[in-house]
Amino acid sequence: MILIVAGIVAGVFLLVWWRNSSNNLHIERRNALPGEFVDPTAVLSQVDAPVKIGEKFQKFDGVPSKLDGAWPCFRGANHDNIVSTPLLLSEHWDEKGLPVRWSVNLGEGYAGPVILNGCVYLLDYDDKEDADSLRCFSLDNGKEIWRRWYHVHVKRNHGMSRTVPAVTDRHVITIGPRCHVMCTDARNGEFKWGIDLEKEWGASVPMWYTGQCPLVDGNQVIIGVGGKALLIGVDCETGKVLWQTPNEKKWKMSHSSVLPMSIAGRKMYVYCSIGGITGVSAEKDDIGKIVWETGEWNHQVVAPAPVSLGDGRIFMTSGYGVGSAMFKVVNSAGNFFVTKLYDLDKKIFACEQHTPIFYKGYLFSVLPADAGPVRKQAVCLNPDGKVAWTSGSSERFGLGPFMVINDKLIILEDNGMLTMAKATEQGYVKLAQSKVLDGKESWAPMAFANGFLLLRDYETMRCLDLRKVDEK
Structure with a gap:
């Protein structure tokens, strides 16, 4: 018993040491499984160098698509994860599955894409370069157009990348796993400005890194800091802090x-x-x-x-x-x-992980693994607190994302299985299902525009064509 307690105490000590040292020490990384505890007494290879946000740039041969449609930020333009489109979507996914328009390899993680003006933007993490990397792809074919990146050491902790950018006609704004905010020109990747929320504003990097996605409102981006200020509003063009909300209670940044x-x-x-x-x-x-x-x-x-x-x-x-x-x-x-x-x-x-959807007077979600007999089931809730339905023991999902498109609930499982069901309070009715990704931990938020669904697993992003044949 004493040995067990001693082991627990030692484990807690090492975990605290590991977290407190994460901003100062570079630990030699090995190929551990996501979430696996890596011994913090491993050989120290170097002290973290100062982060120069936006320092690197690379141009590629991709070009923006002429396709219209937009998914400019976390949860879409209306911030509700709901899509209403005149396009008819296929509800009959044959054995061949949904058509894949293109596929690209990514770094390990769960960062989600945004779409605007024929471009797809995603804040990736380049493990070889130890770098947050904002990548711009063509919606047509997935070819990379440009990338803007900067060196920052991130330890593997259930992957590296996390968040969803915000994009306007002029700006792309990102928040990296260790709370580095970057703004670039959406058209050409030109660096505008950067803010280190931890060093400049006293923010604490949350456990497993930040999951916060930036909010753009007009000409400013709003960021939850939880350090010297609770919130700040920053001018998108100049990076000037326009206002700040006092944080007298010293509340901290969440996911x-x-x-x-x-x-x-x-x-x-x-x-x-x-x-x-x-x-x-x-x-x-x-x-x-x-x-x-x-x-x-x-x-x-x-989260x-x-x-x-x-x-x-x-x-x-x-x-x-x-x-x-x-x-x-x-x-x-x-x-x-x-x-x-x-x-x-x-x-x-x-x-x-994901935010419930309020649609036509009801809340839709997927229950967590600790929900007992209804664990991992899709659920529909009346706002008075009464459950309208759960999907049943034969229809379980996981930690993946979900959204509503034209009265259809789209759910992505951890293993890359995509399900379409009716988004109604009348009961769970599955309409279609197809395996669309081959990797693990398909947890990132999805994006939808012009009939195309963008989703990813741990290391791959794909663009699927959800349109009916006669819409193509």
Whole structure:
């Protein structure tokens, strides 16, 4: 028993040492499995060099596609992971599977793509160069057009890459695993500016690295810091910090992303940090001011973003045994108040990595592995907290992404199996299923534009053609 306890104490000590040293030490990397603990007493090869964000550039022979359609940021242009398109989608995936338009190799990880003006952008990690690498591909054929990159050492910890960029006609903005923010010209990859959130703003890199995706609103990008400031607004062109939200409670950066909402007629940015949830004014007169906050949702690991139900209700969920909660924000004579309406157990509704979808009055998600008999099942929830349906023991999924396209729920399993089901509260009805990826851990958010679905596994990204034959 003493040996067991001693072993646990030693393990905890080594883990703390490993995390605290990650910003200063370069540890010789070996081919460990994702998530495997690598001995922190391994030979130290060098001290981390200063990170020069955006220092390197490379041009390739790819050219932008003339195809239209856009998926410009995390969860799409409307921030809801819902697509409505006049295109008819194929619902009959034969034994040959869905047509693959193109496929490209990537570094290890879960970074998701965005699409705009015929280009696909993805923040990759180049293991050979020890570098965050923003790569621009053609939507036509997957040929690389350019890449902008910088050296930064990242230890393998369930892969390296994590996040989804934000792109406009002029700018692409990324957040790297160790909280380096970079802005480039979307057209040619020209470097604009960079911010090291850890060194410049006192942010703490979350466990497993940051999963936060940048939010662009007009001419500024909004970033959850959780250090010297809770949020900052940065000019997309110059990199100048336009405003900052005080962080008097010293809440920390989570894996969650800032999302815009309109509550009781007031525009705001809502962010779930480690400490609680905050609504920050997005109005010109008092932008950056805290409008409301609550510490009743305070968990050490929160990846899903807040979900607005459009009437002041905000739904929060997480994995790791947490479950879910519904909050209500009200405006009383100009003062905003927030109350928690209810909690839900992890066996009723939760999601470990991805954000639930609120569609036609119901919430859709995939339950985590610790949800008991309903583990890994798709689930539909009435906002009053009652489950409408689960997909059943024969229809289980995993940690992969999901989205809604034209009343269809699209779910990607860890092993690359893609499923189409009806997005309705009436019950789970599977329409089609096909193996579309060959690798493991297909966890990255998907992107959809012009009938093409972009998805990836641990080391490969593919572009699938979801259109019916007569639409091509």
